[in-house]
Amino acid sequence: MKEVILFYNGLNVLTRQILKSKGAIPNKTSAYAKIVIQEMTEYSQKWHNGTSSKSRSTETSDKLATLQDQLNNFKREIKKVNEKVYVAQVRCELCKGPHYPKDCQLKEEWNALEEAYYT
Structure with a gap:
């Protein structure tokens, strides 16, 4: 266990924090500490070699x-x-205005003229 503590004390702060995420290493058994350190080493090698990500x-x-x-x-x-x-262009057939023939103001006059013409 002394070797694990010596190793742990020699680590930089960031690496210690990573190891602490698995639990306090000095409080673990030496076998568990070695496994955690080995896992971290393998992950680090994959990361730096670019084989994983x-x-x-x-x-x-x-x-x-x-x-x-x-x-x-x-x-x-x-x-x-x-x-x-395209926008549909509406044009009245009666007055050529921009509306439908049914809405034309001249419609009533036109109808009156048609009636007068046909009678």
Whole structure:
């Protein structure tokens, strides 16, 4: 256990905090302390060698880039659709005004003229 305490005392503050997250090392058995230190060492080697998270990070970045491209394509398509939308032009056949013939003020006069013409 002395060797574990010597090792622990030689660590920097950040590394001690990481080990403390598993429980106070000086209060544990030497076998448990060695296992915790070994796990931390293996994780640290994987992290620094890039064998564990680099491939996941690259894969995630690639997926995000693909999603961003898809969103950009959707935006372009929506712009195209919006550009092709035309406003319907309403024009009265009676007075050529910007309203429907049924709403024309001249409709009553027109109807009266039609009745007079047909009778």
